[in-house]
């Protein structure tokens with residue numbers, strides 16, 4: 001497993017034991033820096049139009065956004081309003097250009113607005129956007145997903161990751177006849193009621209412990225454990241014998257910052273669910289087709305019973321999916337009695353974007369490339385931060401990464417919360433002005449894409465070096 005070195009970055013001894021080098025500003029050739037600043041005429045960074053539009057938006061939509069993390073609450077200032085995206089880049093309404101490490105929160109793994117995806121979408125569009133009836137494109141994407149993801153023998157397409165997780169949970173309960181589930185603190189499985197317990201990023205960033213409006217009855221059966229904590233999971237199984245329908249988790253956490261599983265954690269969960277007649281659900285909405293073509297389950301060699309997907313398989317259009325063993329999936333209506341439906345599910349546009357995104361990802365060398373550039377990025381940032389005297393930890397697997405302003409190791413959300421979020425906010429604002437767009441929260445993983453070049457990475461690391469000096 002080529003990328004395991006990336007996992008090691010998170011807590012390997014070389015991180016906590018390595019001496020922190022002192023900053024050495026004296027070694028910088030000041031005169032050449034000044035000359036460069038004069039010769040490259042850069043227009044001053046302004047977000048005036050962004051600010052005007054967002055101010056208006058706040059009167060129109062709650063918080064000015066349609067998804068909370070976009071609102072920049074945890075990094076301060078106003079969010080940027082964007083105008084267009086292409087490849088690894090985004091442009092805002094003021095004309096500023098950014099290297100993007102959000103990738104629309106995951107889907108843009110082959111780069112934004114890919115030419116082939118776009119032209120396929122235009123051809124599909126000519127035939128209509130929604131049939132509300134079967135179409136061949138559904139078969140094609142279903143076959144691709146089934147062939148790629150080890151646990152999936154049958155799949156149901158829905159319209160978001162949230163829906164995928166709702167469906168998988170209902171199915172696990174229907175199949176086992178049990179009602180309780182175990183989830184992990186800091187893992188996000190969409191915004192359905194039963195999952196809004198210790199749900200990571202969006203919720204954590206806003207400091208809402210649980211959401212009002214979620215009835216006690218909805219979360220009553222949701223048990224939680226710290227991530228990477230086998231002992232707590234064991235004791236939950238013991239004190240709820242014969243009552244657990246499923247254990248659901250992000251096989252690599254991305255919604256509490258980047259947190260990989262300890263070496264035996266996934267195989268432990270595989271075994272304990274099996275021993276107790278519970279299902280293991282990998283929520284691969286983020287990791288699916290990102291850590292490997294077959295997702296985290298291929299990467300780690302652990303096959304769950306059910307898998308949820310989203311983000312990448314929609315290639316930038318709204319999609320989710322859940323799938324798994326045939327005997328379980330055949331419980332889903334109309335094959336079986338478990339009801340779940342969707343007006344726009346499997347619509348031709350989303351299927352087209354998914355198909356062409358997966359085709360690109362299937363080409364040789366994609367994941368090796370992601371591994372290389374993401375590794376260069378994370379090593380570059382960690383080295384630059386430590387050189388400037390900051391405590392840092394971080395890691396990556398293929399096209400997914402994260403770093404914290406704290407010494408590792410970070411095993412769970414509790415650890416992650418000890419990081420210096422105020423420093424992250426300063427770093428964040430600085431990087432924006434340098435033209436680098438990271439996720440506006442310390443507790444979100446970052447994403448690279450096939451469109452990111454060695455030059456993008458170099459430019460990002462150079463920018464980080466400048467910002468680390470002044471935070």
Ligand SMILES: *Cc1c(COP(=O)(O)O)cnc(C)c1O
Nearest residue numbers: 160161162188189190283285286
């Ligand atoms: C994004 C995400 C979801 C929710 O997907 P939406 O499409 O935003 O509803 C669920 N689980 C994980 C792991 C995610 O990253």
